[in-house]
Amino acid sequence: MIGVGYRKDFAEEWENNPDSLSVDFIEVAPENWMNVGGYWKKLFDKKLQDYPLFTHGLSLSIGSPDELDFKFLKDLKTFLDSNNVVIYSEHLSFSKCDNAHLYDLLPVPFTEDAVKHVVKKVKSVQDILERPLVLEIVSYYSPLAAEMKEIDFVNAIVQESDCQLLLDVNNIYVNSFNHGFNPVEFITLLPRDKIAYIHMAGHLQVDDNLIIDTHSEPIINPVYRLFEFSLKWLQKPIPVLLERDFNIPDLKEIQSEINELKRLYNKSLQKEKEHVS
Template sequence: MTGIGFRKDFAEEFLQSSVLQPSFLEVAPENWIGVGGYWKKQLNKALKRYPLFLHGLSLSIGSPDPLDLDFLRKVKTFIKETGAGIYSEHLSYAKCDNAHLYDLLPVPFTADAVDHVSERILQVQDLLQQKIAIEIVSYYTPVAPEMTELEFINAVLRKSGCDLLLDVNNIYVNSFNHHYDPYQFIDGLTIDNVSYIHMAGHLKIADDLIIDTHGEAIIDPVYQLFDYAIRKLQKDVPVLLERDFNIPDLAELQHEILQLEKIKRDALKEKSYATA
């Protein structure tokens, strides 16, 4: 199944036409919790037609600050109200010194941060009474690293036992910005934990820097990396097309969804032929 991020920028057009045909929708709970009126009506319309996944922005799982348990309880209620199938968050921090920053900052790749983040993931899973998936974020600089990004992610997965949200575009962006081979990175990941995949476009703003904008179409090298990841994974997991800015015609988004489905279908079919 391939879904789309349900964005207010195209919600109305999407719900009034059949051009875009995702298998599910994903929203950030922060944008919908406690919301009524027009947008609640739109969300309710969407929920009648599509399953929902949640992808959080503000839980700040990697923050030195205490977890915001009141907010987490609201997320729990929202999961229950909407029947959301997956709740994922970012392996990053968005709050520090008791101040929200409204963006995703990189956690230092250190042993103590592995322990800290893992404990918090377990705390979140305990409160929600469900497993969460953690996304590898794009980052533009490391901070005081003691280990590689790959070692850090695998250590968190091993210690917390949570699922992995494999954002293939982020791996591509990070491999470019930090000079590593994205295929080797995927080879090194604890791939069995992958339960969900994100795909998106990005923007190269300098010879040595790509920004994860979610504002462009997916480029071929990222499709190729996706194909590689699916062949490596050898299981059918939900895939999300993220498009947050610079929204094109819905037909273009549908074309990307179909492209993702074809790649996944072909990659999984070839394996089943091979094992038949």
């Protein structure tokens, strides 16, 4: 299954010409659509008649010291239930502190205390939403007060909270480039059975030693290669999303990236079948 982030930027174009984009599902940030009404809501509801909905939240802020926002979680559950949402994913990060929104997804310190704190919050979220939380490993530029390795931090959270993981292949590539580690090794140390969803995106290299995770460019070849490796390693079909948040191209260009993802995905499934038979 290959999906696309549904955006107002191309919603009308897609509605007027349904054949201009061929995908298996759509993804939205629930915060952007929970309180939408009128024309845009009608357009969105029409799309939901044809496509399963996946979600990728922005404001849960699972890593912040603040309490969870229970009113938000109640509204979120209503949105997820009423739209038969397949997956609710969020970022393993924080974006709020002392109730101030920071407008960025910042990394949680890789510490034992943070593991305990995040695990407690993940369990509450899963209880309230009555579904697994699928957490994305985020890109970051400077680790905060790290006391342990990132991989050990992620694995401890998954093991202790029983949440699932979103493998954003581009994030792992960006982090491996910026922080000098082997992305293949990092991926193989993740709990394979807990990976429920894949993201693919483009980024911007701004310096010899720095990539910014912009989601504003086409996916580059090394990220496609890491994607192929991830599919082979996972040994199971898994939904894959193309993320494009800025510098949105026309639907033809989006479709050509979707086609490449589909081609690699189908090739991997075929190889898997040959391997089994």
